[in-house]
Amino acid sequence: MKRMPRTWKLSAVGVLVLTSLAGCVVGGYGGGVGVGYVGGVYEPGGYEYGGWGPGYRVGPPRGGEYEHGGGDHGHGGGDHGPGGGRAAALDSA
Amino acid sequence: MAVRDVAAAQQAALQHGAEVLFKSHYYPQRCRQAVLADPDGAVFAVLAAEGGDPPDYLAGPGEWIWSSVLVRDPKQETAFYKSVFGYDVYDLASEGGSGGDAQHYILSSDNYARAGLHALPADSMRRHPHWLNFVRVTDAADTAKKAVALGGRVLVEPRIDRHGGHVAVLADPSGAPFGVMEWSDADTKQEPK
Numbered sequence: 001m002k003r004m005p006r007t008w009k010l011s012a013v014g015v016l017v018l019t020s021l022a023g024c025v026v027g028g029y030g031g032g033v034g035v036g037y038v039g040g041v042y043e044p045g046g047y048e049y050g051g052w053g054p055g056y057r058v059g060p061p062r063g064g065e066y067e068h069g070g071g072d073h074g075h076g077g078g079d080h081g082p083g084g085g086r087a088a089a090l091d092s093a
Numbered sequence: 094m095a096v097r098d099v100a101a102a103q104q105a106a107l108q109h110g111a112e113v114l115f116k117s118h119y120y121p122q123r124c125r126q127a128v129l130a131d132p133d134g135a136v137f138a139v140l141a142a143e144g145g146d147p148p149d150y151l152a153g154p155g156e157w158i159w160s161s162v163l164v165r166d167p168k169q170e171t172a173f174y175k176s177v178f179g180y181d182v183y184d185l186a187s188e189g190g191s192g193g194d195a196q197h198y199i200l201s202s203d204n205y206a207r208a209g210l211h212a213l214p215a216d217s218m219r220r221h222p223h224w225l226n227f228v229r230v231t232d233a234a235d236t237a238k239k240a241v242a243l244g245g246r247v248l249v250e251p252r253i254d255r256h257g258g259h260v261a262v263l264a265d266p267s268g269a270p271f272g273v274m275e276w277s278d279a280d281t282k283q284e285p286k
Contacts, residue, residue: 011149011150011151011152012149012150012151012152012153012156012157012158013152013156013157013158013159013160013206013226013227018284024095040203042192044233045206049249050248051213051214051215051216051246052214052252053214056214057197057254057255058161058163058197058209058211058225058254058260058272059159059209059227059254059255059256059274060159060206060255060256061160061206061255061256062211062255062256062257063200070225
């Protein structure tokens with residue numbers, strides 16, 4: 001596992017086309033709407049959220065948080081941030 | 094995930110424990126896509142757009158800005174996404190981040206943070222591993238109110254997240270969950286790619 005850089009760039013997530021296409025094929029792998037996939041079918045999961053305690057955080061870090069972690073973490077100063085959903089190894093072989 | 098070769102990505106995912114839910118399929122003039130479930134069962138798609146991928150840019154309000162995958166086995170899942178898609182994996186908790194007791198990781202490439210990978214909350218074993226996408230908003234609380242007024246629901250109330258802005262999880266009227274995230278770009282360094 002690499003050490004976290006202190007500078008990340010930001011980018012939109014290109015999921016709109018993906019979402020629309022997934023909507024077209026949802027019936028092809030079990031049907032239904034939800035977030036859980038179990039045993040070949042989706043399970044509706046929209047109302048099962050909760051349990052996100054105070055330490056449960058899902059967003060990207062900013063530079064400030066990391067700077068307070070101490071130590072030399074390489075790279076220049078700045079902010080971390082969200083980026084688009086694309087693979088690093090695009091060939092994925 | 095945007096990939097160059099959907100069939101190759103599908104094969105690599107299979108070799109690392111994924112399941113194919115909808116095999117590689119070509120949509121004329123749009124893309125080739127396959128829908129998979131990762132080893133933990135979180136559903137995602139790999140997609141190669143016909144015209145290639147747009148350059149990275151900071152999402153504006155109303156655009157999708159962030160993705161997170163909530164899983165039962167973060168170690169297995171980070172290994173999967175690293176092996177199949179080549180992401181760099183950063184452990185927020187061990188790197189001085191405020192990850193709390195749960196395990197939190199960042200998947201990145203080209204110095205872009207692409208997604209978060211998180212252990213499901215301890216009391217959420219009834220819930221299944223899943224990807225959750227976030228729309229950038231200027232006011233998460235206001236957006237939540239609007240969503241409720243339009244027939245949606247608030248699944249996770251607006252709360253401060255590690256980046257300093259609020260996030261919330263909402264469901265649209267059909268029950269599909271999505272996140273909203275405030276993001277201030279006033280001090281963000283944008284670098285041309």
